[in-house]
Amino acid sequence: MAAVKETVDQVAELERYKYGFVTDIESEFAPKGLNEDVVRFISAKKGEPEWLTDWRLEAFQRWQTLKEPSWAKLGYPPVDFQDLYYYAAPVKKAGPKSLDEVDPELLATYEKLGIPLKEQEILAGVEGTENRVAVDAVFDSVSVVTTFKEKLEEAGVIFCPISEAVHRCPEIVQKYLGSVVPITDNFYATLNSAVFSDGSFVYVPEGVKCPMELSTYFRINAQNTGQFERTLIIADKGAYVSYLEGCTAPQRDENQLHAAVVELVALEDAEIKYSTVQNWYPGDKDGKGGIYNFVTKRGDCRGARSKISWTQVETGSAITWKYPSCILRGDDSVGEFYSIAITNGRQQADTGTKMMHLGKNTSSRIISKGISAGHSSNTYRGLVSAHGKAKNARNYTQCDSLLIGDKCAAHTVPYIEAKTASAVFEHEATTSKISDDQMFYCMSRGLSDEEAVALIVNGFVKEVIQHLPMEFAVESQKLINISLEGSVG
Amino acid sequence: MLEIKNLHVAVEGNEILKGIDLTVKPGEVHAIMGPNGSGKSTLSYVLAGKDDYDITAGEVLFNGQNLLEMAPNERAVAGLFLAFQYPIEIPGVATMTFLKTALNAVRKERGKDELSTPEFMKLVKEKSAKLNVSQEMLRRPLNVGFSGGEKKRAEILQMALLEPALCVLDETDSGLDIDALRVVSDGVNALRSPERSMIVITHYQRLLDHIVPDIVHVMARGRIQKTGGKELAKELEAKGYADYVGEAAA
Ligand SMILES: Nc1ncnc2c1ncn2[C@@H]1O[C@H](COP(=O)(O)OP(=O)(O)OP(=O)(O)O)[C@@H](O)[C@H]1O
Ligand SMILES: [Mg+2]
Numbered sequence: 039m040a041a042v043k044e045t046v047d048q049v050a051e052l053e054r055y056k057y058g059f060v061t062d063i064e065s066e067f068a069p070k071g072l073n074e075d076v077v078r079f080i081s082a083k084k085g086e087p088e089w090l091t092d093w094r095l096e097a098f099q100r101w102q103t104l105k106e107p108s109w110a111k112l113g114y115p116p117v118d119f120q121d122l123y124y125y126a127a128p129v130k131k132a133g134p135k136s137l138d139e140v141d142p143e144l145l146a147t148y149e150k151l152g153i154p155l156k157e158q159e160i161l162a163g164v165e166g167t168e169n170r171v172a173v174d175a176v177f178d179s180v181s182v183v184t185t186f187k188e189k190l191e192e193a194g195v196i197f198c199p200i201s202e203a204v205h206r207c208p209e210i211v212q213k214y215l216g217s218v219v220p221i222t223d224n225f226y227a228t229l230n231s232a233v234f235s236d237g238s239f240v241y242v243p244e245g246v247k248c249p250m251e252l253s254t255y256f257r258i259n260a261q262n263t264g265q266f267e268r269t270l271i272i273a274d275k276g277a278y279v280s281y282l283e284g285c286t287a288p289q290r291d292e293n294q295l296h297a298a299v300v301e302l303v304a305l306e307d308a309e310i311k312y313s314t315v316q317n318w319y320p321g322d323k324d325g326k327g328g329i330y331n332f333v334t335k336r337g338d339c340r341g342a343r344s345k346i347s348w349t350q351v352e353t354g355s356a357i358t359w360k361y362p363s364c365i366l367r368g369d370d371s372v373g374e375f376y377s378i379a380i381t382n383g384r385q386q387a388d389t390g391t392k393m394m395h396l397g398k399n400t401s402s403r404i405i406s407k408g409i410s411a412g413h414s415s416n417t418y419r420g421l422v423s424a425h426g427k428a429k430n431a432r433n434y435t436q437c438d439s440l441l442i443g444d445k446c447a448a449h450t451v452p453y454i455e456a457k458t459a460s461a462v463f464e465h466e467a468t469t470s471k472i473s474d475d476q477m478f479y480c481m482s483r484g485l486s487d488e489e490a491v492a493l494i495v496n497g498f499v500k501e502v503i504q505h506l507p508m509e510f511a512v513e514s515q516k517l518i519n520i521s522l523e524g525s526v527g
Numbered sequence: 528m529l530e531i532k533n534l535h536v537a538v539e540g541n542e543i544l545k546g547i548d549l550t551v552k553p554g555e556v557h558a559i560m561g562p563n564g565s566g567k568s569t570l571s572y573v574l575a576g577k578d579d580y581d582i583t584a585g586e587v588l589f590n591g592q593n594l595l596e597m598a599p600n601e602r603a604v605a606g607l608f609l610a611f612q613y614p615i616e617i618p619g620v621a622t623m624t625f626l627k628t629a630l631n632a633v634r635k636e637r638g639k640d641e642l643s644t645p646e647f648m649k650l651v652k653e654k655s656a657k658l659n660v661s662q663e664m665l666r667r668p669l670n671v672g673f674s675g676g677e678k679k680r681a682e683i684l685q686m687a688l689l690e691p692a693l694c695v696l697d698e699t700d701s702g703l704d705i706d707a708l709r710v711v712s713d714g715v716n717a718l719r720s721p722e723r724s725m726i727v728i729t730h731y732q733r734l735l736d737h738i739v740p741d742i743v744h745v746m747a748r749g750r751i752q753k754t755g756g757k758e759l760a761k762e763l764e765a766k767g768y769a770d771y772v773g774e775a776a777a
Pocket of ligand 2: 568612
C-alpha cells in the first residue's frame with residue numbers, strides 16, 4: 039500500500055508543474071484528468087506516427103460527445119473520468135518486505151492454484167526475494183521468449199506489443215486498427231482508442247498455422263499494460279491461430295476501471311480461437327474494491343469460410359460488461375461463443391454475445407452457462423441478427439443458468455432480428471437450482487458441501503470447458519471451484 | 528455399532544417417529560418392514576443426516592459417536608451408507624466422475640491415499656461387472672434417465688465402493704425384476720461380514736429370501752411394534768399388518 043501512496047504523492051507533485059508536462063517527454067506522468075494535451079502526451083511518449091496521434095485525437099473528440107451507457111443491468115457508482123490518471127510509466131514499487139506482509143487471502147488463493155511459494159513471492163513482489171527471483175524469472179522468461187520468438191519468426195508470425203507493432207509493421211496496424219471496433223463504436227471503446235496504453239498484436243501470414251498457442255503469459259515484460267489495453271489479431275488467408283488471454287493468478291490492481299478493446303480479423307478460410315480466463319479481483323464480500331470490467335471484443339469474419347470462436351471463463355471483477363461478438367461478413371463464415379460466467383458475493387455480470395450475420399450461409403453457435411451464487415446477479419444478453427442478404431443464416435443458442443442459494447439472480451435477455459425469411463434461429467434456455475436434495479445426496483456419499491457444489495457446477499459447465507485448450511481447462515476448473523467457495527452453508 | 532434410543536422426530540409439527548429404540552451389533556442384518564407411511568424412510572433419512580427433520584427427543588450413537596451432531600458427509604466418512612429409496616439425479620455429472628469424487632473424498636478423510644485414475648478404473652470395472660452395471664451407464668450422468676432398476680444397481684455400486692460399516696437399504700428391491708433382484712442381493716450378500724451391519728427396509732419377503740436377516744422389526748405408526756427372527760417376515764407375508772395398524776395394537 040505504501041507503494042501506491044508513493045505513486046500518488048509523486049503524481050500529485052507533478053501536478054503542480056501545470057505547464058511542463060506536454061513538451062517534457064522525460065516526465066513520467068500525465069496529470070489527472072483527460073484533455074487533448076494528455077492524449078498528445080501519451081502518443082508522444084510512445085513515439086507514435088502522426089496518423090496514430092490524429093486517430094487518438096479524433097477518438098477523443100468523439101468521446102467528449104458521448105454519454106456513459108446505463109442500459110446494462112448493473113448498478114455501480116458513477117466513474118469520474120476526470121479523476122483518473124491516463125498515463126503513468128511503470129514504476130518499480132517497493133513491495134512488501136516479507137510474505138507476512140502479503141495479504142494472506144491472496145497467498146491462500148495462490149496456494150490453492152498450486153503455485154509454489156517461490157512463485158508466490160514473485161507474484162506478490164516481495165522485496166529482497168524480488169531481486170534474486172527476478173533474475174531467475176528473467177532467465178526463464180528470456181529463454182522461453184527466445185525459443186518461442188525464433189519459432190514464430192520462422193513461421194512468419196508477428197507477435198509483439200502493439201506499441202512495437204506500430205513501428206515494426208505500421209501498414210498492417212494502420213490497415214486494421216479500428217477496422218472492427220471503429221473509434222465511434224461505444225463510450226468505452228472510444229475512450230480506449232483515445233488513450234490506450236498497450237496490448238498484444240498478432241499477425242499470422244497467409245496459409246500459416248501458428249505453431250503454438252499464443253498467450254499473454256509469454257509477454258511477461260509487456261504485461262504492464264494498464265487499464266486501457268488494446269489487442270489486435272489478424273489471421274490472413276487460410277491462417278490459424280489460437281490465442282489465450284489472461285493469467286490464472288488473481289490480479290489485484292489498483293485500477294478500478296478497465297476498458298479494453300480486442301479486435302480480431304479473419305480473412306478467407308482463416309480461423310481464430312480466442313480464449314479468456316478472467317479472474318480479476320471481485321471486491322470484498324460487500325463488493326468493495328473490485329474491478330469494473332468494460333471491454334469491447336469483436337471479431338470480423340471478413341473472408342469467406344472464415345471462423346472465429348470465443349471461449350470465455352469469467353469468474354472475477356466486481357462488474358463485468360462484456361459481449362464478445364462476431365461479424366459474419368464472409369459467405370459460409372462461422373462464429374462461435376462459449377461462455378461460463380460465475381458470479382458470487384455481490385458481483386454483477388452482464389455478458390453475452392452478438393452474432394451479426396451478413397453473408398450467405400453463415401452460421402453461429404452460442405453456448406452460455408451462467409452460475410449465480412450469494413447475492414450476485416448474472417445476466418446473459420445476446421443478439422442474433424441476420425441482414426437481408428444473409429440467406430440461410432443459422433444460429434443455435436443455448437443459455438443455461440444455475441442458481442446456488444436463493445438470494446442470487448439470473449436473467450436471460452435474447453434478442454433476435456431476422457431480415458431474411460430463410461434464417462433459422464433456434465434458442466433454448468434453462469434455469470435450474472442446485473437443490474437441497476442434490477446437496478444431501480452428494481454429502482451422504484462423503485462430499486463436503488463445497489465439494490458437492492463444485493462437482494455439480496463442473497458438470498454444468500463441462501460443455502464449455504471442453505472448448506478450452508487443455509492446460510486452461512484444468513486451471514479453469516480449479517478457478518471455478520475457488521470462486522464459488524463460501525457460496526453454500 | 529448403532530444404538531437408537533427413544534428417538535422422536537417431527538416434520539412441520541407432525542410427529543412421525545414416536546420413540547424408536549433399536550440396537551444393531553456388528554455383523555447383524557436387521558430387516559424393517561411396515562406399512563406405507565409408517566416412518567421407515569424418515570428413520571433412514573434421519574440416520575443419514577437430512578436436515579428437514581426436527582429431532583424432538585432421543586439420541587443415536589454410531590460406534591460411540593453422537594451421530595445426530597455430525598454432518599451427512601462426516602457420517603459417510605464414519606462409515607454410514609444409505610441406499611436411497613428414490614435416488615437423486617445429478618445432471619451433467621458422469622456416474623464415473625461422481626463415484627471417483629465420492630470415493631476419493633471419503634478415502635482422504637479416512638486418511639487413505641486417493642486412488643489414481645487407473646487404480647480407480649480397475650476397481651470400478653471389477654465392482655460394476657458384478658452388479659451388471661455397464662460401462663455405458665457409467666458414462667451417463669448419475670441417475671439421469673436411469674430406469675428404476677438401474678438406479679438401484681447404481682446405489683449398490685456406490686455402497687460397494689465406499690465400503691461402509693453400516694448399510695441402510697431403503698426398499699432397494701422395489702423396481703427390480705427377478706434377475707436384477709438376484710444380482711443386487713448377491714452384491715449385498717458379498718458385503719456381509721462380521722464387521723459390517725445392515726438395516727434392510729423392505730415390503731417383501733422375497734428380498735429376505737436372498738438377504739437373510741438375523742432380526743426382523745415391524746414398524747407401524749412411528750414405532751417398532753414387534754421384533755422377531757426371520758420367521759416374523761414370513762408371518763407378515765401371510766397375515767399382513769392388520770395386527771399392528773389398528774388402535775388396539777399399541
Ligand atoms: N418432509 C415431509 N413433510 C411432511 N410429511 C412428511 C415428510 N416426510 C415424511 N412425511 C410423512 O411422514 C410419514 C412417514 O413417511 P415415510 O416416508 O417415512 O414412510 P415409509 O414408511 O418410508 O413409507 P413407504 O413404505 O411408503 O416408503 C408419511 O405420512 C409422510 O407423509
Ligand atoms: Mg419409504
